[in-house]
Amino acid sequence: MNDGVIINEVGLRDGLQNQPRLINTEQKLQLADKLIAAGIKHIEATSFVNPKAVPQMADAGAVVAGLPHSAELNYSVLVPNMKGYQRAVASGMKNIGLVIAVSDTFNQKNIRMTLDTAREMCFEVINQAKQDGNTIRVYLSTACFCPYEGEIKVDRVHQLASQMINHGATEISIADTTGSGVPNQIDAICRPLVEQFKDVIFNLHVHDTAGQATAMVWAGYLAGIRSFDASIGGLGGCPFSPGASGNVATEDLVYLFEKSNINTGISLAGLSSAVRYAEEITGQKLGGKAMHWYWSQQKRLNLVK
Ligand code: COA
Ligand code: ZN
Numbered sequence: 001m002n003d004g005v006i007i008n009e010v011g012l013r014d015g016l017q018n019q020p021r022l023i024n025t026e027q028k029l030q031l032a033d034k035l036i037a038a039g040i041k042h043i044e045a046t047s048f049v050n051p052k053a054v055p056q057m058a059d060a061g062a063v064v065a066g067l068p069h070s071a072e073l074n075y076s077v078l079v080p081n082m083k084g085y086q087r088a089v090a091s092g093m094k095n096i097g098l099v100i101a102v103s104d105t106f107n108q109k110n111i112r113m114t115l116d117t118a119r120e121m122c123f124e125v126i127n128q129a130k131q132d133g134n135t136i137r138v139y140l141s142t143a144c145f146c147p148y149e150g151e152i153k154v155d156r157v158h159q160l161a162s163q164m165i166n167h168g169a170t171e172i173s174i175a176d177t178t179g180s181g182v183p184n185q186i187d188a189i190c191r192p193l194v195e196q197f198k199d200v201i202f203n204l205h206v207h208d209t210a211g212q213a214t215a216m217v218w219a220g221y222l223a224g225i226r227s228f229d230a231s232i233g234g235l236g237g238c239p240f241s242p243g244a245s246g247n248v249a250t251e252d253l254v255y256l257f258e259k260s261n262i263n264t265g266i267s268l269a270g271l272s273s274a275v276r277y278a279e280e281i282t283g284q285k286l287g288g289k290a291m292h293w294y295w296s297q298q299k300r301l302n303l304v305k
Contacts, residue, residue, distance in 0.1 A: 004263030006227040007253055008042040008203065009035050011278065012063070013078055014247055015235030017047065017056050019282050025059045027281045029066045034277050035232060036068065038270025040250070043067075044097060044229070047078035048087040064091040076137065080111045085125045089132060097173070098125050099139045100164075102156050103146035106177070110141070110240040119163065126168050137171035137203065138164045143189060144181030147241050154188045161193055171201040173229065176216065178244045179209025183219035194224035205229040206248050207236070208288075213248035214256050221262075228253055233275040233286030249288025251275065256290075268294045 012032060016023050032043060045067055051058035060077065067075060076095035079085045088096050100122050101107045104115040111118060122138060129136045142149075143157045161172050174189055186204065194202055204220040204227070206213045217228055231247035251271045257264050272294060279286045287295070 002262055003226070004265065005221065005257055006042050007040065007250060007257075007264050007266060008044060008076075008227060008229045009040045009232060009250055010044040010205070010229045010247060011035070011232040011235050011250070013044045013047050013057070014229070015231040015233075015278070016282075017054050018236065019056055021281075021283055023056060023281050025062045025066060028059075028063050031232070031274065031277055031281065032067060034270075034274040035250075036073065038274055039264075039266040041072050041265065042074045042076075042227075044076050044078060047080075048084035048091075049078075049080050061087070061091045064088075064093060078139070079125070081113075081121055082125055082128070085128060089134065094134045095137070096125075096129060096134055097137045097139055098122055099141055100160070101141040101146070101177070102152050102160055103142040103149045105148035106142045106146050106240070109148065119160075122164060122169075123167050126164070130168055135171065136169055137173055137201075138169045139173045139175050139205065140164075141175040141177040143174045144176040144185050145178050147178055147243070154185070157189050158192065161197075165197055165200055170199070171203065172197075173203040173205050174220075174225075175205035175229075176207060177205075178241050179207030179213065181206065181216055182210075182212050183215045186216045186219040187223050190220050190223040190225055201227060203227040203229060207244050207246065208234060208248050209243070209245040214252050217248060217253060218256065221257075232271065233278045233291065234288045235278055235282065235284075235286060249291065251291040251294070252288035254290070255288075255293070272298075 046060040046063045047057045077088045078097040100118045107118045206216045230250040230253045234246040234249035236246035254266045
């Protein structure tokens, strides 16, 4: 028997941040309700970024204020700088995701800082979080590939991860922002980190642009990762990563793990209504392959009834 995995739902943030149709706070909160009803317990609810840079996240404070609470629900938010951290903490959040790219150019495009400035900013935010008793998960974005610099060498990811950990980060997320990685690359990045830093929690954040996402997640699992970001229906894409498609679909990970007898605590039937609702509010056809499999099974069962 295994202890299962954590699936951290990032649809409300990564999934919605780049949607052409504005999603209002009420709709975001309804989507959160449906995700929770499906068994999701870890949710990245929003990001505290410059609303001029990402208008979909302008209601971050209102989203946090409207979230339902219970002992088993864990929320986090993403921030790009100290101002975002302060806004997040003022809203009552204690689990903060902090983003820095491995690629210098991507930092400049995404958060308008050089890698060196972004690194210093991360150290300051980690220091502040330690004083405040909050947890910081540092997202190392463009860990496999940068849309501006190309392939990223594994050593650069290891170096930045070590710097963050040595400075006190207790959680690190390896983020294939563009969805260009392959399982072998994930193994090469994750295995040495998991082996070297036993007290650190590692998370994997992948996009499905090249169709490798579930395979990369499985490689991460085999390398010892037990926490994975995913987005309902495969929603998403980063505004600063041209051409990148959505995150790996939550339902694809639920199917992958549950069928492999690895507990997620999440039901495909429950996710089905969340995907339908996400389709309604975004006006897009959604659903990972596993959701389409589930729908086809339901149709077949209804036919034989
Ligand atoms: N939340 C809200 N507003 C913020 C902010 C934050 N975290 N950080 C800065 N701002 C505001 C400043 O107050 C200032 O406002 P003003 O124009 O009313 O004076 C304005 O943004 C510019 O501030 P500055 O520090 O010069 O930031 P910038 O223009 O260099 O932008 C970021 C830097 C990080 C704030 C911006 O690039 C950003 O929000 N990026 C997020 C990108 C993102 O979400 N990517 C996807 C997730 S990885
Ligand atoms: Zn992402």
